[in-house]
Amino acid sequence: MNYIVQAKELSCFYGMVLGLNNVSFNIGPGITGLVGPNGAGKSTLIKLMTGQIKPSSGELLVFGQKPWNNPQILSQIGYCPEHEYVHKEMLPLDWLRSLAMLSGIPFGKAQSISREVLKTVKLSEQHWKKKIGSYSKGMRQRVKLAQAILHEPELIILDEPMNGLDPMGRQEIGNILKDLKNSGIHVIISSHILHELESLCNDFVMLNWGRALASGRQSKIRKEIKNWSEQIAIRTNQPQQLAQHLINLDTLKGYLVEGEELIIWLKQPETFYQKWPEYLADCDAEVYDVQNKSQTLTSLFERIAQ
Amino acid sequence: MTTTLTESTAEQRPIAGLKQAILGIGYLRIKEMLSSKSLLAVFGVSMLLILITFITVASGNAGQFQIWMFHLFALRFVPLMCLERAGGSLRNEIKDYTIEYLWTRSPKKSHLVIAEYISSVIVTSFRVFIFTTLIHATGWYLETPDILPMFGKILIIELFAILAYSALAMLIGLLTGKYMILGVIYGLIVEVGISQVPLNLNKISVSHHLATIMGGPSSLAYTHPGASPIMGALGCIVIAAIGLSVACILFSNKQYRTGNDKEG
Numbered sequence: 001m002n003y004i005v006q007a008k009e010l011s012c013f014y015g016m017v018l019g020l021n022n023v024s025f026n027i028g029p030g031i032t033g034l035v036g037p038n039g040a041g042k043s044t045l046i047k048l049m050t051g052q053i054k055p056s057s058g059e060l061l062v063f064g065q066k067p068w069n070n071p072q073i074l075s076q077i078g079y080c081p082e083h084e085y086v087h088k089e090m091l092p093l094d095w096l097r098s099l100a101m102l103s104g105i106p107f108g109k110a111q112s113i114s115r116e117v118l119k120t121v122k123l124s125e126q127h128w129k130k131k132i133g134s135y136s137k138g139m140r141q142r143v144k145l146a147q148a149i150l151h152e153p154e155l156i157i158l159d160e161p162m163n164g165l166d167p168m169g170r171q172e173i174g175n176i177l178k179d180l181k182n183s184g185i186h187v188i189i190s191s192h193i194l195h196e197l198e199s200l201c202n203d204f205v206m207l208n209w210g211r212a213l214a215s216g217r218q219s220k221i222r223k224e225i226k227n228w229s230e231q232i233a234i235r236t237n238q239p240q241q242l243a244q245h246l247i248n249l250d251t252l253k254g255y256l257v258e259g260e261e262l263i264i265w266l267k268q269p270e271t272f273y274q275k276w277p278e279y280l281a282d283c284d285a286e287v288y289d290v291q292n293k294s295q296t297l298t299s300l301f302e303r304i305a306q
Numbered sequence: 307m308t309t310t311l312t313e314s315t316a317e318q319r320p321i322a323g324l325k326q327a328i329l330g331i332g333y334l335r336i337k338e339m340l341s342s343k344s345l346l347a348v349f350g351v352s353m354l355l356i357l358i359t360f361i362t363v364a365s366g367n368a369g370q371f372q373i374w375m376f377h378l379f380a381l382r383f384v385p386l387m388c389l390e391r392a393g394g395s396l397r398n399e400i401k402d403y404t405i406e407y408l409w410t411r412s413p414k415k416s417h418l419v420i421a422e423y424i425s426s427v428i429v430t431s432f433r434v435f436i437f438t439t440l441i442h443a444t445g446w447y448l449e450t451p452d453i454l455p456m457f458g459k460i461l462i463i464e465l466f467a468i469l470a471y472s473a474l475a476m477l478i479g480l481l482t483g484k485y486m487i488l489g490v491i492y493g494l495i496v497e498v499g500i501s502q503v504p505l506n507l508n509k510i511s512v513s514h515h516l517a518t519i520m521g522g523p524s525s526l527a528y529t530h531p532g533a534s535p536i537m538g539a540l541g542c543i544v545i546a547a548i549g550l551s552v553a554c555i556l557f558s559n560k561q562y563r564t565g566n567d568k569e570g
Contacts, residue, residue, distance in 0.1 A: 014563070050410045053561050069558060071321040075412035085403040087334065089341040098337070102330025102411050104322030147407060 003028055004155055004186050005049060007212075010058035012044050019044035022058065023212035025205050027188060031181050033201035034190035035301060040207040042190040043082060046159045049188070050079045062155070075104070078148035082159035082190075084140055088133030092118060092143050095132060096150060103151035117146040121176060138169040145176065155186045162196050174200050194298045206301055213301075230269040231293040234262045238285035245283045251275075263293070324420060327413035331421035332428070335395075339429050348433055352440050355379075359444040371450045375441060376520060380464055381513050384434055385497065388471035389489040392426035393479035396557065401483065403564045416554035419476065423550055426472045434464050463516050466542040470512040473549030480556050515541035 005027035012019040020041045034042045047053045048060050051067035051074055060066065067073045087095055096114035105113055118128065121142040127135070132143055141161060148156050158177075162170045177187050177200060191197050197204070204221070206213040214221045236242050239262035243255045246264060251272050253265040266272045272279075280287060322330075338344060363370045396419065399405035408418060442457045478492065479485040494500045497513045518538030 050406075052406065052410065052564075069415065071412040071414055074410060075321050077410065079406065079410040081403065081406045083403045086407075087338070087404055089338055089343060090334070091337075094337045095334070098330050098334035099407060099411070100330075101326055101333060102322060102408065102413060104320055104326045104412060107329060151411075 004032075004063065005188070006059075006061045006064075007045075008059045010048070010060050011056045012041075012048060012053065013056045018210045020048075020207075021210040023207070023210075024058075025212050025215035027205065027215075028203060029186050030203065031177060031187040031189065031201045032203040032205065033197035034188060034205050034207065035192070035194050035197060036207035036213075037192050039209070040192070041210040042192075042207055043159055044210075045205075045207070046079075046157055046188075046190060049157055050074070050077060075151070076154045078151065078153035078156040080144045080148040080156070080158040080161055082163065084137065084164075086132045086140060086143065088131060090132055091129065092123070092132055092146075093128055095143070096147055099147050100150045105151060113150060114146075117150055118143075120149065121146045122172060137164040138166065141165060141169070141173065145173065149180065149185075153185065155188065156180060158187065158189045160190055160192070162191060162193065170196060194301055230266045232264050232266065233289075233291045233293050234264065234287055235260050235289040236262055236285045236287045242283055242285040242287075245285075246279060249279060251279070260288075322412045324413070324417045327417040327421040328424055330413075331408075331418065332425050335422075335425035335429055339432070348436060351433075352437060355437050355441055356444050359441050359448075363445065363448055363450065365448045366450060368451050368456075371445050371448075371453075372456065375438075375445075375456065375460055376463070379437070379441065380460060380467055381497075381516060384430075384464055384467045385471045385475075385493060385512075387430055387434065388426070388468055389475040389478070389486060389493075391430045391475070392423065392472035393475035393485040393489055395422040395426050395476065395479065397479040397483060397485055400562050400564055405562070405564060415558040419480075419554045419557050420550065423472060423476050423553075426476070427468055430468050430472060431465065434468060435461070438464060459520070463519050466519060466539055467512065467516055470515070470542040470545045470549070473546040473553065474512070477549045477553040477556070480553050480560070510541070510545075512542060512545055515539070515545070 003026045007026075008024050010023050011021055018041075023041075023045075034045060036042055044053075048055060049062055049067060051070060054068045062073050063076060065073050067077075090098075093111070093114050096117065097110045100110035100113055101107060118125075123139060123142045123146070127139060132140065135143065141164075145158070145161065148158070156177075161173055165173065174196075177189065181187055189197065189201065203215070203217055205215040206221070234242065237260070239257045239260060243252075243257060243262055243264070246252050247255070251267055253267050255265070256263040359371075359374065362374050396405065399408060409415060413421070438457070438460055442453055442460075446453050474492075475485070475489060478489050482488055496511045499511070515538040518533045518541070519535045521535055
C-alpha cells in the first residue's frame with residue numbers, strides 16, 4: 001500500500017505543553033479522519049503535516065519527505081485552517097487570485113481558476129462582489145476550502161471544516177469532499193464531532209491527550225480490541241421475554257432492559273445476525289426498531305479511550 | 307507489500323519561486339492598499355500633513371520648510387511609516403493567523419520575506435510620494451523659494467530611506483510582536499542618537515547616510531560634511547541588504563506560533 005503520511009515516534013512540544021507524544025501511524029489514500037476531543041493533538045499534527053512547525057523528535061513524512069521548509073511537498077498540499085480568519089478587506093476573487101499566483105499559477109489563468117473553484121465550492125455568484133469580512137461562517141468555510149483546492153493539490157488537509165456549519169452546510173461540504181476524493185485527491189480531515197466523519201471517511205487516526213490510540217479502518221480497529229462485544233438496542237413490546245429467549249439460545253454476554261428498550265451484548269455477532277430472523281420467529285415479541293450501538297465511531301472511540 | 311510514496315512516485319510539480327511570490331504578495335498588498343479603509347487613512351494623514359505645513363512653515367521661509375521636510379518628515383515620519391508597514395507586514399499576518407494561507411504554499415519562506423519587502427517598499431513609496439507632493443504643493447502655495455529642486459532631492463532621499471528602513475523594520479517585525487516599541491527604541495538610540503551611543507554607533511545609522519546624500523549644512527551632529535552622496539546611497543543599500551538577509555534567515559528557521567507572540 002502507498003502511504004500518504006507516515007509518522008514514527010513523532011513528538012511535538014510547545015515548551016512544557018504537550019502537543020503530540022510519541023505517536024506512530026500511517027495514512028493511506030482516500031479520505032482519512034483525524035478524530036479526538038479538543039486538545040487531543042489534531043491541530044498540532046496538521047501543523048506538522050503542512051510544514052508549519054517542526055517535530056520535537058521522531059519523524060513525519062508526507063509523500064515520503066519531511067514537510068518543514070519543503071516547497072516540493074507544500075506544492076502538493078492544500079490546507080484549510082480551523083480558524084475563521086481571512087483577509088477580510090478582500091473580495092473573494094481577488095484573494096483567491098493572489099493565492100493562486102503565490103502557488104505558481106500565471107496571472108491570466110489565476111482569474112479563471114478562482115472562478116472555477118468558487119463554483120466548485122458552490123458559493124453563489126451574487127456573493128462574489130462582497131468583501132470576505134462580511135461573509136457568514138458557512139460562506140467563509142467555502143472560500144477557505146476554495147483556496148485549498150486552487151492549485152489542484154494531491155492532498156487536502158482540513159482542520160475542523162464543519163465547525164459552526166448548519167446540517168445542510170455540513171452535508172454540502174461533505175459532498176464536495178466526496179467529489180474531490182472521486183477525482184483522485186486524498187483528504188485528511190479533523191473533527192471532534194465523530195459522527196460527522198463516520199459517513200465520510202474510510203480510515204481514521206484516533207488521538208487523545210497527544211497520543212495515537214488507534215489507526216486504520218473501523219473494522220480493523222475493532223478486531224484489534226480485546227473483549228470487544230457488539231452492542232445492540234432493540235425496541236420491543238416484550239423486552240424481558242425477548243432477553244430470556246436470547247439467553248436461552250446462548251447468544252448473549254449480557255443484557256439490560258430500559259423501559260421498552262432491550263440492550264444486548266453479543267457473544268458471536270456474525271452468527272447472531274445470520275440467525276436473527278429465526279430467533280424472532282420463535283418468540284412472540286414484536287420488534288419495532290433495532291440499532292447497532294457499537295458500530296458508531298463514537299462508541300468505538302469511547303471504547304478505545306477506556 | 308508496504309511502500310512509501312517517495313520522490314520518485316509522487317508527482318513532481320513546478321514549484322512557485324521568487325517571481326510568483328512577488329506577484330502573489332504584490333497583488334494582495336496592492337488590493338489591500340486600494341481598499342476604501344486604506345485610502346481613507348491616506349486621505350486623513352494627507353490633510354494632517356498639509357495642516358502641519360501651514361502651522362510650522364512661515365510664508366517664503368525655505369529654512370523652515372527644509373527642517374520640516376527633511377529633518378522631520380523624511381528622517382522621522384518616513385521611518386515610522388516603514389516600521390508600521392514593513393514591520394507589521396508578516397508579523398500582523400502571524401498575529402491574525404492569515405500567515406497560514408501564505409506559508410503553506412510552495413514559495414520558500416525567504417521568498418515570502420523578499421516579496422513582502424518589495425510590496426512594503428512599493429506601498430510606502432506610493433504613500434510617501436503623495437504626502438511629499440502635497441507638502442511641496444503647500445510649500446509652493448506659501449511661496450517657499452527653490453521648491454522644485456528640493457522636491458526632486460527629497461524624493462530621492464525618501465526612496466533610499468524607504469529601502470533601508472523597510473528592511474530594518476522587516477527584521478524587527480520578525481524578531482518580536484512588539485515591533486513598534488523596539489523600532490522606536492532603536493530609532494531613539496541609533497538614528498536620533500539620544501545619549502552617547504557606545505562606539506559611535508549612530509555613524510552607521512540610516513539617518514547619517516541620508517544626511518550625507520542630502521549634503522550641505524545640516525544640523526545633524528554626526529554627519530561628515532565632506533562625504534560623497536554616493537557613499538551615503540551605498541550605505542543605505544548595504545543596510546537594506548544586510549537587514550533583509552538576516553530577516554530571510556530568521557523567518558526561514560524560526561518556528562512562529564500563529565495568534566500570539568510565543569515562539570519556539
